[in-house]
Amino acid sequence: MLIQLLVSGLALGSVYALVALALVLIYKGARLLNLAQGELVTIAAYFSLAILQQIKLPYLVAMIPAILLAGVFALIVERIVIRPLIGSEEWPILLATWGVSITIRGIIGLLWGHEPRPLPSPFTSQHLRLGAYFISGQELVIIIASLLMLLVFYLFFRRTKTGLAMQLIADNHTGALLCGISVNRINGITWIISGMVAAVAGITIGPIFFLHVEVGFGLLLSAFSAAVLGGFGSIIGAILGGYLLGVIQTVTGGYMPTAIKNSVPFAILILVLVIRPRGLFGKALVEKK
Amino acid sequence: MMQAENKKLVIYISLAILLMMIPWFIGNYLTYLFNLSGIYIIAILGLNILMGLGGQMFFGGVALMALGAYGAGSLTNLLHIPFYISIPLSGFVACLLSLIITIPALRLRGLYLAMVSVGFHLILEQIIGGWESFTGGYNGLSLPKASLAGIQVASDRAFYYVVLVTVILCLWSATNLMKMRVGRAIWSLGQDPIVSSVLGVHVTFYKIVAFMVCAFYCGVSGGLMAHYLRFITPDHFTMILAIMLLVGMIIGGWGSLKGSIAGGFFVTILPEAIGLFKDYFLGAATALYDVQATISGIIIIIVVIFMPKGFAEWVKDLIFKWSYDQRGRR
Amino acid sequence: MERKMIMLKVSDLQVYYGYIQALFGINLEVPKGNIIVLLGANGAGKSTTLRAISGLLKPRKGTIEFQGQSIGGLPPHKIVELGIAMAPEGRELFPNLTVRDNLEAGQYTRTYKIEKKEDWERVIQWFPILGERMTQLAGTLSGGEQQMLAISRAFLTHPILLLLDEPSLGLSPLLVKSIFQSISKMNRETGLTILLAEQNVRMALSTAHYGYVLELGRRTLEGENKVLLENNEVLSSYLGFS
Numbered sequence: 001m002l003i004q005l006l007v008s009g010l011a012l013g014s015v016y017a018l019v020a021l022a023l024v025l026i027y028k029g030a031r032l033l034n035l036a037q038g039e040l041v042t043i044a045a046y047f048s049l050a051i052l053q054q055i056k057l058p059y060l061v062a063m064i065p066a067i068l069l070a071g072v073f074a075l076i077v078e079r080i081v082i083r084p085l086i087g088s089e090e091w092p093i094l095l096a097t098w099g100v101s102i103t104i105r106g107i108i109g110l111l112w113g114h115e116p117r118p119l120p121s122p123f124t125s126q127h128l129r130l131g132a133y134f135i136s137g138q139e140l141v142i143i144i145a146s147l148l149m150l151l152v153f154y155l156f157f158r159r160t161k162t163g164l165a166m167q168l169i170a171d172n173h174t175g176a177l178l179c180g181i182s183v184n185r186i187n188g189i190t191w192i193i194s195g196m197v198a199a200v201a202g203i204t205i206g207p208i209f210f211l212h213v214e215v216g217f218g219l220l221l222s223a224f225s226a227a228v229l230g231g232f233g234s235i236i237g238a239i240l241g242g243y244l245l246g247v248i249q250t251v252t253g254g255y256m257p258t259a260i261k262n263s264v265p266f267a268i269l270i271l272v273l274v275i276r277p278r279g280l281f282g283k284a285l286v287e288k289k
Numbered sequence: 290m291m292q293a294e295n296k297k298l299v300i301y302i303s304l305a306i307l308l309m310m311i312p313w314f315i316g317n318y319l320t321y322l323f324n325l326s327g328i329y330i331i332a333i334l335g336l337n338i339l340m341g342l343g344g345q346m347f348f349g350g351v352a353l354m355a356l357g358a359y360g361a362g363s364l365t366n367l368l369h370i371p372f373y374i375s376i377p378l379s380g381f382v383a384c385l386l387s388l389i390i391t392i393p394a395l396r397l398r399g400l401y402l403a404m405v406s407v408g409f410h411l412i413l414e415q416i417i418g419g420w421e422s423f424t425g426g427y428n429g430l431s432l433p434k435a436s437l438a439g440i441q442v443a444s445d446r447a448f449y450y451v452v453l454v455t456v457i458l459c460l461w462s463a464t465n466l467m468k469m470r471v472g473r474a475i476w477s478l479g480q481d482p483i484v485s486s487v488l489g490v491h492v493t494f495y496k497i498v499a500f501m502v503c504a505f506y507c508g509v510s511g512g513l514m515a516h517y518l519r520f521i522t523p524d525h526f527t528m529i530l531a532i533m534l535l536v537g538m539i540i541g542g543w544g545s546l547k548g549s550i551a552g553g554f555f556v557t558i559l560p561e562a563i564g565l566f567k568d569y570f571l572g573a574a575t576a577l578y579d580v581q582a583t584i585s586g587i588i589i590i591i592v593v594i595f596m597p598k599g600f601a602e603w604v605k606d607l608i609f610k611w612s613y614d615q616r617g618r619r
Numbered sequence: 620m621e622r623k624m625i626m627l628k629v630s631d632l633q634v635y636y637g638y639i640q641a642l643f644g645i646n647l648e649v650p651k652g653n654i655i656v657l658l659g660a661n662g663a664g665k666s667t668t669l670r671a672i673s674g675l676l677k678p679r680k681g682t683i684e685f686q687g688q689s690i691g692g693l694p695p696h697k698i699v700e701l702g703i704a705m706a707p708e709g710r711e712l713f714p715n716l717t718v719r720d721n722l723e724a725g726q727y728t729r730t731y732k733i734e735k736k737e738d739w740e741r742v743i744q745w746f747p748i749l750g751e752r753m754t755q756l757a758g759t760l761s762g763g764e765q766q767m768l769a770i771s772r773a774f775l776t777h778p779i780l781l782l783l784d785e786p787s788l789g790l791s792p793l794l795v796k797s798i799f800q801s802i803s804k805m806n807r808e809t810g811l812t813i814l815l816a817e818q819n820v821r822m823a824l825s826t827a828h829y830g831y832v833l834e835l836g837r838r839t840l841e842g843e844n845k846v847l848l849e850n851n852e853v854l855s856s857y858l859g860f861s
Contacts, residue, residue, distance in 0.1 A: 033400040035407070084594045090399045091346060091543075092593040095535060098348070099593065102532050103586025109579030161727070168713060168724050175711040177675065180699035180728035180776060217528070221408045228401075259419050266408045273401065274393045 003133050005254045006247065011139035011205075013246020014146035018201040019223035020230070020238035021153070022194040028170035028233065029190040032090075035097040036077065037198060037223065038216030039104035044070035044199030045206040046108060049119055059121045067199040074195025078188055086184075101216065109213050119206030142204040149200045150239065153193070157235075162189055218262070222249075225269035231282020240281065308453060312446040320445040322557050327452035328514045330553030331459045333538050334546060335506025338463060341544025342472075343499035344479030346399050349390065349406035350534055352413045353504050355526040356383040357511030359417065362430045362521060376455070376512040383508025384501045391500040395493055410531065417523050429522040432515055448517050455513060459506060463546050466502065475499045479544070529582050533559065536589045542599030551600070559585070623650035626780055626812050627672070632681035632691075634671050641667045643836045644681065649780065649814050654806050656823040657816040658847075659833035665816035666708050668833070669782045672814075673705040674698040685780070699728060704778035706769040708785050714758030718749055721757050721768055725775030734777060741809070742771040745801045763794040767801075774805065781805070783815035787822060795819060799826045 019041055026034045034040075048066035051057060057065075081100055085093050126137030157163035165186045168176040177183055209215070222245065230241025245265060253261030272279060312320045336350045360382035364375040390409050394402050417424045424430055434443035441447070466472045474495040477485040486492045515521050537556040541548025563581055596603035627649040634642040642664050649655045657665040670676040672683055674695035683691040690698055704725075713721050722742065729735050743750040746767040752760065757768060766786055773781060786802070787795040799822050805811050817823035824830060824844040832840035832847070840847070 033404065035403075081590055081594075088597065091340070092597050094346060094400065094403055095539075096590050096593045098532060098535075099586045099589035101586070102529065102582050103590070106579045106581070106583030106586060109582065110576060164724075165727070167716075168727070171713040171715050172711055174675070174707070175713055175724070177695040178673070178699065178705055178707065178711060178773070179724045180696045182694070182696040184694075217407070217411060221404070221411060224404045225408075232401075259415065262415060263412055266412050269405065269408060270393050273397060273405070277396070 001254070002251075003130070004135065005251050007135050007139055007143075009247035009250035010243060011136075011142040011208075011246070012250050013243035014142050015201045015205045015219075015242075016222055016226040016246045017239045017242025018146050018149060018197050019219060020227040020242045021150070021235060022197045022201075023220075023223050024227050024233065024235055024238040025166075025190055025197075026194050028235070029166055030082070030187050031173075032082070032093045032097070033224075034194070035094065035220065036101040036104060036216075037194070038218070038220035039101045039108075040070065040074055040077075040195050040198040041202035041219055042211065042213070042216045043073060043104055043108065043202075044195070045119055045202035045211050046112060047073075047199075048203045048206065049112075049117065049211060052120060059123070063200075063203050066203055067196050070199035070202075071192040071196040074191045074198075075188055078191040082187075082191075083184070101220075105213055105216065112211075112213075114213055116210040116212040118210050119203070121207035124207045136208075138204075138207050142208075145200055145204045149197060153197065156193075162186060166190060221269075222265040225265040225272075227279075228269055228272050229279055231279030234279075234282045237279055237281040241279065244280075309450070312449045317445045320449050322561065324445060324449055324452045324517060326553040326557040327456045328510050328517065328553075329534065329537065329556045330456055330549050331513065332507045332510035333534055333541065333549040333552040333556075334459055334463050335503040335510070336534060336538055337541075337544055337546060337549055338467075338475065338506070339499050339503035341538065341542075342467070342479050343475045343496070343503075344482075345496065345499060346403040347394075347406045347500070347503070348403055348531060348535075349409045349413075350503070350507050351526045351528075351531040352406075352410040353383050353387060353507035354511035354514065355413060355417060355523070356386050356504075357508030358515040358521050358526070359424055359430065359511075360386075360508065361512035361515045362432050363423070365432055365516070366430075372451075372516045376509055376516065379512030379515075380505040380509040383504045383511065387500055387504035388497075391497055394500075395496055410528065414523050414526070425522075427522060427524075429520050430515075432519045432521075434519065443519070452513065452517070455509065459509065460546065460549075463506070467546065471495070471498060475502075529578075529585055530556075532585050532589055536585065536592055539589075539592050539597065540600045542601060543597070545599065548599060548601075559588075623652060625649070626651045626686060627814065628682075628684040629668070629672070630682045630684070632668065632671060632683065633679045634667050634676055635679045636667075640679075641836050642671070645833070645836075645838055647831050647838065647841075649812060650829075651812055652806070652810050653829060654802070654813045654815065654827040656827035656830045656844075657814070657833055658818070658820060658823060658830055659816075660818065662835070663833040664836040665833055666784050667836075669705060669784050669814070669816055670707070672698075673703060673707075673782055675707075699776055699778075702777075702779035703782065704773035704776040704780075705782035706766075706773040706784065706786065708788070710765050710769040712757040712765060712768055712772070714756065716757060717754050718757055718760070718768060719753045721772055722749070722775055725772035727776075729775070729777055735775075738775050738777060742774060745804060746771055762789050763791070763798070766790065766794075766798060770798075770801075774811075778811070780812045780814065783813065785816055785818065787817060787819045795822055799823075802826055 019037060022040070023034060023037050026032060044066055047069045048062050051062045051066055052059065055062070077100055081096050082093070085096055121138055123137035123141045127134040128137060128140060157166065165176065165181045168179065168181060169183055169186055173183065223242070226241040226245040227238040228241070229245055230237030230239070245268060248268070249261060249264040252264055311323065332350055332354055339345050339347055357379040361375045361379035364370045364378055365372065370378065390405065394405055397405060418427050420426065421428070434441050467476070475498065477488070478492060478495055478499065482492050514525070518525070533556045537552030540555050541550065541552035560581055563584060564577065625648050629645055629647045632642050632645040633640065645664070645668055647655070657668060659665050667676065671678050674693050674697065678691045681691070682689055685701060685703060688701070690701065713724060722739070726735050748764060749767055749771060752764065757765065760768065770783065770786065783802070786798050790798065802813060802815070803826050806813055815823065815827070824847055827844050829843055830841065830847050831838050840850070842850070
């Protein structure tokens with residue numbers, strides 16, 4: 001039983017890790033919290049649903065256009081909503097992303113309705129046998145796909161010029177400008193990556209957790225909690241925090257009622273903020289303006 | 290001097306009489322809209338104090354309203370407390386319960402607080418929805434008709450006066466609060482907490498005070514709503530309402546107490562305006578909700594990009610630019 | 620002063636911070652190959668002028684011409700591309716990255732390997748201490764080392780015009796002397812045109828060829844270094860020290 005819980009926990013944790021990564025990337029690049037991050041996950045899942053149903057591609061193949069679409073969609077959001085607000089105070093940008101979140105939810109509701117929909121995948125009915133235990137095929141897909149995505153991201157971040165630019169911008173915005181880096185362009189790319197990372201999360205977990213209009217916000221809260229747990233602002237923290245939170249939530253959920261299980265991310269968020277605000281791997285939080 | 294004083298008094302009295310006569314001139318439905326606007330005005334008032342003036346990024350206003358509403362409902366249903374006591378009490382209930390969020394949130398800056406407050410809303414929604422025995426869950430909670438000394442005050446018209454009095458009291462108390470030392474402290478908090486603490490303002494204390502003031506007004510707003518609608522469900526306290534309150538806040542002017550009035554009306558009018566086109570929406574019953582969501586989202590984006598300082602300021606800027614161009618200067 | 624090509628020409632530059640006007644019509648010329656200094660007390664507008672030239676600030680009115688091209692209002696990265704680099708007030712280093720990373724960041728826009736190598740070697744030669752601290756995090760360097768790093772990073776973008784904002788700020792007199800010697804060297808060895816903003820009158824005028832004095836956003840005095848130095852009494856009344 002515990003093995004199965006652990007695997008499920010890692011699967012959930014993979015999703016959290018990806019979404020937390022997407023969240024922290026945008027934060028590091030542009031100093032803003034993307035409240036629409038959850039919706040970027042759900043819309044990607046709905047994209048793949050549409051592709052699966054309309055074009056009838058197999059699940060794994062349909063992933064690719066869906067991920068690309070999600071990246072483009074994220075870029076569109078950045079151009080239309082975020083660009084005009086560069087240089088504003090904190091609250092207009094926060095509210096704007098919240099507005100984006102609500103707008104996407106409304107559009108999803110209009111296009112697909114409020115009924116929870118499953119994302120059809122051939123892996124949900126397959127299992128891997130490990131001794132006496134059966135491990136869900138879809139969960140393995142989640143874990144493997146996320147690890148792949150994280151690897152790709154790592155290579156990009158560490159080994160490409162654009163990745164370097166992202167690191168520089170995150171460390172000192174003005175300094176990056178003075179080195180000839182076009183911050184606007186790079187931030188656009190950051191959003192695209194964010195969208196694609198979120199897409200992988202959404203498409204892989206869709207078959208298990210069903211697609212529903214309201215899922216996004218809970219996911220945002222969980223991803224944020226994961227990032228805080230790992231140390232908000234740290235990429236490694238976000239990823240590790242994600243896996244950790246996923247495991248904690250699933251393992252406790254195995255022994256407690258569902259209502260409590262759903263509150264675990266929030267509870268952990270409060271706990272971390274009260275006891276150790278810098279999280280496990282982050283630096284001390286400075287009350288900066 | 291005497292002339293000016295008299296003039297002011299005359300204006301106030303005529304305004305008061307005008308306000309009191311309104312329900313007799315407009316139908317029940319419009320009175321209902323007025324009442325709802327009044328309820329929202331109070332909530333926006335609280336949010337203006339905490340967010341607009343105090344500078345705290347707190348998105349849990351609607352959650353506080355829910356606390357007030359369910360608090361009032363419980364007080365009335367279980368303890369048979371009349372509405373005119375349960376409404377202010379619900380304000381205090383919200384105040385106290387908000388401390389659960391306030392204390393951990395004290396050292397959070399900007400986006401952490403925003404996220405936690407959003408989480409607060411989500412979790413509260415789950416708790417209310419799940420705790421059926423106490424809150425009636427998604428089936429809702431019913432309240433008896435409000436009565437004052439034996440006379441029923443349940444009709445739209447009758448309740449209008451309840452709302453009117455409450456709104457006036459809240460506006461009056463808020464304005465006075467801002468003039469007092471407390472108000473100034475909260476304002477300086479919003480300007481620059483670091484400078485404030487250097488100047489001797491006890492930042493943590495006044496943060497708590499600002500939260501509690503906001504919670505009080507939002508709680509009263511929720512209690513008022515509970516007694517007016519006499520039936521509340523978690524669907525009355527959605528994220529969309531939260532966004533709408535914020536849009537109303539921005540349009541009326543971020544931090545403007547008087548602007549809360551415009552904001553409250555805006556929150557009521559917009560869904561009505563959308564509802565006018567109801568017949569064009571085919572399909573699911575949820576379509577209206579989704580259209581409202583989409584339009585609210587788009588509106589807040591537009592408002593935040595183009596009129597961050599409020600509708601009045603935006604119009605002023607336009608006029609200024611127009612007259613500047615007219616004079617042919619470059 | 621011999622007739623040289625004017626590399627940078629600022630005309631009637633007006634810059635606002637929000638509603639507050641900071642520059643009220645600045646005029647200056649930077650001839651190629653010279654070191655020009657902007658003098659003035661705190662708040663006189665020296666940094667503002669440099670930031671406007673580098674693209675961090677947008678001019679409200681007036682023009683900035685670089686090699687005949689109007690650059691006012693261009694984004695900072697474009698201006699770096701055109702050949703203007705700045706070591707700003709506050710240095711703006713990458714604190715969590717190493718000295719080497721910071722220097723390499725300066726070469727982000729550069730592609731020619733030979734040129735990059737030559738620039739790199741020059742920088743190490745002028746500031747050997749950076750060579751010793753390659754793996755240290757920039758945030759942990761001393762003030763003087765950070766300043767050298769900032770100047771080096773700017774130089775590594777291979778500029779034609781280098782802007783230095785208060786290079787002596789917060790440094791001991793010995794370090795200040797050393798930095799200005801390096802600035803002189805840079806100009807002599809590579810012909811790099813330098814525009815610097817300084818409060819330290821003596822040091823600046825002993826290094827620069829020509830100076831402009833700014834006061835409250837306006838230019839009040841200008842002249843060759845010797846002339847201004849002789850004008851010390853007038854200067855000290857402007858700049859507030861003897």
